[in-house]
Amino acid sequence: MARRSRSTSTDLALIAAFAALIAVAAILPAISVAGPVPITLQTLAVLLCGAVLGARRGFLAVLLYVVVGAAGLPVFSGGAGGLGVLAGPSAGYLIGFPFAAAACGLLVERLPRRLGATSIPAVFVAGLLSSAIFIHTCGMAGLVLRADMTWAQAFDTDKIFWIGDVIKNVVMAVVATAVHRAFPTLLHRPLPAAPGSVRAEQARVEA
Template identity: 90%
Template structure:
């Protein structure tokens, strides 16, 4: 059975809506901690973009958020906006956001059929791994480059976010799996097409 083309307008609407979600999470009151980077709900929203929309649309949603903020709209943490934020100590975290969303979506799209996007533990691990690999690593690199810290100091600053990150990924997994149970065709994975004339059909999994 041939796959129906996904509506481009639907994709654009989802990307825009989730970019707005990241912006809302960013401008909600932050928790100030020791160091130049506050604790916000951005990580939750960023990884939710990937887990719900998949790699491509999740990446584009978070990238749109960053582009809008860099253009001057006050959508970054604390209501900040403009290119100056990308030169500040939190720049590494911002750069890591779209990469983490893409990786989280990539993993969720490829979960085994028996797990799928409705498995809370699997989605949680996808989010936590993506966050550790990109958000924390890029964030520490940004602190080293922009806040004049050593890697040891950057590590000490970043580790403050770990417990909160675990809790936010638990919540992200709960929300993402609930969305996929309600909308099982939101993610589509196209398997390799069968050779023409072989009488085989393409198989698609709604994760």
């Protein structure tokens, strides 16, 4: 029981820490481009959550960030906060963030256990696919619904982010794989010990 409690506490701490990381990435100065949505480091932090923490914890970390921002804390881009942001042109991107983190985490979790999480190309592809499917698609939908754009106009606005996303995913993959090399059980916890083994007896005593 004590071991399970420590595991839960660790998970909660990681979720809170990565939610704070996204907030820091959002508050850093953004790059204004032609369109209502600026370029920030949020997507890098969002996908890093999934790649490092896995699908479940990554999703919860990003969801916590979105909920805290919607509650009024100034953690969105430019120090904005409140439900009004979720009614603005960037709403689709924010809504897509938790699902992108979950998808990235799921893909990384499904990579071969011995090498996958430390393979920069594999983690890069996982992040890029997750970003394209969820962040960009939801983002364009938000522009259509909240910025009164056509889908063609939303596409023209969104494509400005593509080159930046490729660069951010490279950085994300380098950082995520370095974390997994340093903490190899962060994503995949050790398998349970066989009944009667020394490890199993140690686990029973610790509990």
